[in-house]
Every structure is written in structure tokens, then in C-alpha cells.
Amino acid sequence: MGWTGKILRVDLTAGTCKSEPLNMQWAREYIGQRGLATKYFVSEVDPKVEPLSPENKIIWATGPLTGTMASTGGRYSVITKGALTGAIACSNSGGYFGAELKFAGWDMIIFEGKAAKPVYLYIEDERAELLDASWLWGKSVWETEPAIKTHHQDPMIRVSTIGRAGESGVLYAAVVNDLHRAAGRSGVGTVMGSKNLKAIAVRGTRGVGNIRDPRAFMQATVAAKKVLADNAVTGQGLPKFGTQVLMNVINEMGASPTRNHRDVQFEGAKDISGEKMHEPRPTDGKANLVTNQACFGCTIACGRISKIDETHYTVQNRPQYWGASGGLEYEAAWALGNANGVNDLEALTYANFLCNEDGMDPISFGATVGAVMELYEMGVLTKEQIGIEAPFGSAKALTYLTEITARGEGFGKEIGLGSKRLCAKYGHPELSMSVKGQEFPAYDSRGIQGMGLTYATSNRGACHLRSYTVASEVLGIPVKTDPLVTDGKPELVKAFQDATAVFDSAGVCVFTTFAWTMADLQPQLQAACDESFTMEQLGLIGERIWNLERDFNNRAGFTSKDDTLPKRLLTEPAKTGPAKGMVNGLDKMLPEYYRIRGWTEDGQLTPATRERLSL
Structure with a gap:
């Protein structure tokens, strides 16, 4: 079962x-x-x-x-x-x-x-x-x-x-x-x-021996693996470049948040891209990327294993960092790189190693450093406070701040608060690029409109993994939608949110959804678990999970006022790229989203929605 x-x-x-x-x-x-x-x-x-x-x-x-x-x-x-x-x-x-x-x-x-x-x-x-x-x-x-x-x-x-x-x-x-x-x-x-x-x-030595219908399960999993292997993203792009395949793609379409979202394109993106990770270095003739790696049971193998150039300033005379370990994925490369204007691939790899070594989210960390660098350039924070000169583009500032934050020392304690608390403390709450206190990942919602609604309504704060509309708006999966329009995005976001809740709950990776639809997951769940897991039932379950999370947040004190974006994304137009002159149209999308969710105008579950979802 x-x-x-x-x-x-x-x-x-x-x-x-x-x-x-x-x-x-x-x-x-x-x-x-x-x-x-x-x-x-x-x-x-x-x-x-x-x-x-x-x-x-x-x-x-x-x-x-x-x-x-x-x-x-x-x-x-x-x-x-x-x-x-x-x-x-x-x-x-x-x-x-x-x-x-x-x-x-x-x-x-x-x-x-x-x-x-x-x-x-x-x-x-x-x-x-x-x-x-x-x-x-x-x-x-x-x-x-x-x-x-x-x-x-x-x-x-x-x-x-x-x-x-x-x-x-x-x-x-x-x-x-x-x-x-x-x-x-x-x-x-x-x-x-x-x-x-x-x-x-x-x-554990017991294995998993309690599959409801082993023959049907084997047939369903074999068929689903073929779908992954035949897909351009899961069969080719992710194995070769990992999620870093996106660095140049997102940058070129003007949706790469740069220097704390002041810009939407990073001139140094190519220097820290998936392609660059494959190139031999001039110093030792070796590439940053050693190999790809798969998690348990995975046929995609998007993980990166990297090795830092031993002559790089971060690891000179520090052999503990000379071995190969978890390399940059797109979100970490963006947060440590573009968000701070840093294009030193080895410095980013070192900072990422430290995030793994001491257990720190590189997205929130990197984005908080971006806010610190902006405050430094404004003169609000000084070298004496931070411990180092910290303008945008400084790899040395980035790596120094990673070290002291991981150890909980000096100004690292301030960075460890996250950007919302740090920016509020220093009088500029508007510079925290976050929703519900959680920092944005690597997509600017002026250039990918659906991601603005995704961030604003995410139950765990700004997040790309709850509704990856990039799949549709950029990659055309499962259908191509225009990233610069707001029409149809509330329906798209809801569909992605509900489906992702099911994939997350099943025990499989959300990256399968580049190739799989619910029709590929459903036979696997039904054969493994329960005959009642029909397509209709799974759609209802996804919606039930989303509303359960929403209801908890409402009872915790979150309101519709928290379903918003930083002022910068709503009032400061993109300066370059296809979205030049645009802001995010959240005000057009949010009321429609509430309506199709079956919520009140202030984002609360209606009695009818509770009854329909058995909540």
C-alpha cells in the first residue's frame, strides 16, 4: 500500500x-x-x-x-x-x-x-x-x-x-x-x-515491500521513466547542465534579479553559468564541474559535484576545501552571484560549500547580502559595522560574510536575521526582497508575471517550488504562455500549486513535472497505494493541501495584506530586456486568484470551500 x-x-x-x-x-x-x-x-x-x-x-x-x-x-x-x-x-x-x-x-x-x-x-x-x-x-x-x-x-x-x-x-x-x-x-x-x-x-534494512499491485506498479514506473528519458529537459538539459541550464536563459529574457532587484539582467551571468562550469580553467586546465550526481532512484541526475581551483584566494592553503563536493545549482548561483553582482565562479562555489558545510539556505543568505550591499552603497551601513568594504560586485565581501554568518560571528549575526529584520532594523524595510519574510528566488516578476502571483500567494513565503510558472511562461511546459501578460495567470498559478502539492506529497521530485503530468503520476500512486487515487481525486487532494496550509497561516495571523510584493517590483519598472518599462501586475491577478480559489475578498476560506474540500 x-x-x-x-x-x-x-x-x-x-x-x-x-x-x-x-x-x-x-x-x-x-x-x-x-x-x-x-x-x-x-x-x-x-x-x-x-x-x-x-x-x-x-x-x-x-x-x-x-x-x-x-x-x-x-x-x-x-x-x-x-x-x-x-x-x-x-x-x-x-x-x-x-x-x-x-x-x-x-x-x-x-x-x-x-x-x-x-x-x-x-x-x-x-x-x-x-x-x-x-x-x-x-x-x-x-x-x-x-x-x-x-x-x-x-x-x-x-x-x-x-x-x-x-x-x-x-x-x-x-x-x-x-x-x-x-x-x-x-x-x-x-x-x-x-x-x-x-x-x-x-x-534501514527492510526495504519497501508493501506495494498494492506490484505488476501494475512496475509497468507504470517503467512507462514514466521513459517519459523522463525522452524529454528534452529531464533527459538532456538537466543531466548535462543541472538547473544551471537556466542562468543564461533567464538573464537573456530580462528576468534575472540583479543587485537586490535594482536590475533585471546581470552582465556577468555567462561567467557563472552552467556552460561556464564545464569549461577548463586557465589556471589548471580543469573544469569547475567534476560530474553530475543523482539522488536515490533518480533517472535525471541534475545534482552538481564541483571542485574549487586550488589557487583561488578562498582555498589557498586550506586543503579541507580541495575535494569535490556539492556544486552550484541555479538558485544558489543566482543568490550568491547575480543578487550581489558577483561573477567569480570559484568564490560562489566556495560560498555554496560553506552553506552546505554549516547548513544555511543560500537563497535567503545571498539575497540578504544583496540588501546589505545596497545599504552599504547608500551609506546606511559602513565598513566598520560590516567588517569589510561591501559594494556590489565584491567577491571578497561575499565570501567573508558567508564565513562570519555560518559561524554566527560579528555582523554575521545581523545577516543571520534575514533581510526583512535586517532592513527594518536599519530603517529601510522596503529593501527586503521578500514575501512573508522569506527572500525571493531567481526570477524577477516584472519579466515573468505569473511568478509575482506565485510569490505573493505562496504559503511558505516567496518560493518558486510551490508553483513553477516558469515552466509554462519560459519553457512552454505543458503549454506556452506569454510571460509579459497577466491574463490567465491566476488559473495557471492555481493549477501549478495544486499539482505540486500532490507531487510533493507522493515522495517524488518536482523536477519530474518538466516531463510528467498528473496522468503520469496517477497510475504509479494508484498501483502503489490505493485504487481510489483517480485523476479527479488527486486534483481534489492537491487543492485540499493548499487550502489546509492557507488556513493555518490565516489562523496564525497572516491576512490578504501579506499576499503582496515589495514596492520595488510594483512601482519601479524594469530597465532593460523584453520587460523594459514594466512592473508586476499583481493588482490585476490577485482578486481573480481569490475568486477561483473559492476564498473571500480578503483571502479567507469560505464555508462552501471548506465543505467541498472536507476541511
Whole structure:
């Protein structure tokens, strides 16, 4: 049936680990992972809870396709109330940890309370115990994972952990597994650290043996893998260039936010692109990119493994950074690069290594540095305050600020607050390029109109992974729409939001949606889990999940006033590119979006919508 039927409840205050049966009615209504864990979370947690208080809970969840032979079936999510946003947070990660948790026999782990001292959870199949982590506290991700494997004398253990950023209270700290795969956004790692929970170590030997109809499932997964292999994006572009295939594409269409969104095109984009990562360096004749890498069960393999030029200033006489590790993906390259006007590929790779090493979201970090650089150029912040000259374009400022933020030192503590709090503190709240406190990813909504509505209405703050209208507006998937018009975008955004909720809840990667539609996912879910997962039913489930998250945020105090964009995007026209002279037309799209969602004019669920979705 896809699910293991068991969840692990860990009371950190009492130090207990207890098994309980999965609520199968909820599983059929919310599938798994994002949807099902959110249902558990909102049923158990007061929406007004302080994110960093012991009363907040944090959940690790797999989907019913996690650990199976479904392509990309290695995903897991971390669900909590976000430290950065105060909104519902669900951060998704790949790698191998999610499958290992499933192999140990667990659909989900719910953590509640706070440990009196640092602990880590050790799981070996059905056995689970909390162990002392005092000896791990203060260690980076890169130190913690091998230390746990050595301690338990098992190299096959999979580890999900925080680094120093999660311990020191950086508000966008990530949870990292397999050294460089991350549940990256909204501060889920900060919540983990606030509970004195350092890591989860899992060894599972059971496999996933409970598929409802194995023959039909095998046929469905084989057919779906062929769709991925035959698609230009998932079969060619992503394997070769990773998500970095987008750097030059988005820049050329005038939708690459540059220097804290002052500009929409970056003159240095080609120097930090996916193509550049393949080119031999003049210094050593080697390319930045070593190879691509796949997560568990993935047939796309978009991950990047990179090696920094050993003569580069960041790593001279620092052999700990000479090995190959997780390389730049598009969002990180943009946030560390374009957002700050920095075009030094090796410096960006180094900053990205540090984000992985200490568990820090590179999007929120890089975008916050962009705000700092703008404040510095305005004279609001000085060299004495920051610790270094910090104009746009300074690679040395970027790498220095990454180091001190990861360690929680000096001005790094300010950057660790995120751009919303930092900009407000220094008197310029309008310079935070964020929604609900979460910084924008790599698409300017003046050049891609649908992304403006996507950002404004995202339940976890500004996010591209909740409704990737770029697929339609730029890549023509599943149909081509004009990126410069607002007409039809409310329907497009809603369709993407609902569909993505289903993919996230199933346990597969959202990148499959470049090739798959719901018609490719549905036979896999139905064969693995339950005959009732029809196309119509899945459409309803996606909508139910979205509205459940929205309702939690409304009860937490978010209103329609939070469904907005920074003034810059609504009033300052794009200076160059196809969108020259344009702002984002959110005011035209939002009322229509509320209407088709079945919400009131101020963005609340109507009784009819609640009844239709069984909420």
C-alpha cells in the first residue's frame, strides 16, 4: 500500500520514542509527506505558537513512493512553523536519507518538546533511541555525518543534521543530509537547533515491500521513466547542465534579479553559468564541474559535484576545501552571484560549500547580502559595522560574510536575521526582497508575471517550488504562455500549486513535472497505494493541501495584506530586456486568484470551500 503504516513520536522533553499507527483515513485524504505531515502538524499545533518555543513541533516525513522504484523516489520533507517566516514551513530534500527512513519502517517522525541537552535520534529499523550529542554540538555538517558513522561503525547510516548555523540561530538554517542535499528554506534547521536536536541517524534494512499491485506498479514506473528519458529537459538539459541550464536563459529574457532587484539582467551571468562550469580553467586546465550526481532512484541526475581551483584566494592553503563536493545549482548561483553582482565562479562555489558545510539556505543568505550591499552603497551601513568594504560586485565581501554568518560571528549575526529584520532594523524595510519574510528566488516578476502571483500567494513565503510558472511562461511546459501578460495567470498559478502539492506529497521530485503530468503520476500512486487515487481525486487532494496550509497561516495571523510584493517590483519598472518599462501586475491577478480559489475578498476560506474540500 505504499505506506509503512507507522509513525515515530519522539518527546524530546521526556526523552521517549514511541511507535504509533499511521492515520490511514488521513493518508488517503492527504497522500503522505507534505500533505499528510501538514495535516498532523495543524491538528496538533496552535497556529499562534512561537516557532522557537518547545511547543512548536517538527516533522520528518516520507511519501508513499519514497524508497520505491518510482523515478526520483528519494524525497523527504521537514514540516514545522518556520523560524524565518512564522508561516507553515515545508522544506523538501533529496539524497538518500528519505529512502533509508522508509527502509527502516517509518512513514514519519514527529518531534515535540525540547531536550535538556544536545541529543541525536538513532534509528535501526524498529529500534529508536535518543543519544547524547554533546560531543557533536559545535560541529559542522561535514564533521557530524562522518563522526556518527564512525561512532556506530556503520558507513551505510544516513544522517540528517544541522550545522553551526542551526545551533547559533541563523533564522534560515537548513537541515542537510548526505553532506550537500538540503531541506533548505524557511528556517527548519533553526527550529531543529532550538530543540537541542543535532541529528537523525537512520539505518534501514527492510526495504519497501508493501506495494498494492506490484505488476501494475512496475509497468507504470517503467512507462514514466521513459517519459523522463525522452524529454528534452529531464533527459538532456538537466543531466548535462543541472538547473544551471537556466542562468543564461533567464538573464537573456530580462528576468534575472540583479543587485537586490535594482536590475533585471546581470552582465556577468555567462561567467557563472552552467556552460561556464564545464569549461577548463586557465589556471589548471580543469573544469569547475567534476560530474553530475543523482539522488536515490533518480533517472535525471541534475545534482552538481564541483571542485574549487586550488589557487583561488578562498582555498589557498586550506586543503579541507580541495575535494569535490556539492556544486552550484541555479538558485544558489543566482543568490550568491547575480543578487550581489558577483561573477567569480570559484568564490560562489566556495560560498555554496560553506552553506552546505554549516547548513544555511543560500537563497535567503545571498539575497540578504544583496540588501546589505545596497545599504552599504547608500551609506546606511559602513565598513566598520560590516567588517569589510561591501559594494556590489565584491567577491571578497561575499565570501567573508558567508564565513562570519555560518559561524554566527560579528555582523554575521545581523545577516543571520534575514533581510526583512535586517532592513527594518536599519530603517529601510522596503529593501527586503521578500514575501512573508522569506527572500525571493531567481526570477524577477516584472519579466515573468505569473511568478509575482506565485510569490505573493505562496504559503511558505516567496518560493518558486510551490508553483513553477516558469515552466509554462519560459519553457512552454505543458503549454506556452506569454510571460509579459497577466491574463490567465491566476488559473495557471492555481493549477501549478495544486499539482505540486500532490507531487510533493507522493515522495517524488518536482523536477519530474518538466516531463510528467498528473496522468503520469496517477497510475504509479494508484498501483502503489490505493485504487481510489483517480485523476479527479488527486486534483481534489492537491487543492485540499493548499487550502489546509492557507488556513493555518490565516489562523496564525497572516491576512490578504501579506499576499503582496515589495514596492520595488510594483512601482519601479524594469530597465532593460523584453520587460523594459514594466512592473508586476499583481493588482490585476490577485482578486481573480481569490475568486477561483473559492476564498473571500480578503483571502479567507469560505464555508462552501471548506465543505467541498472536507476541511
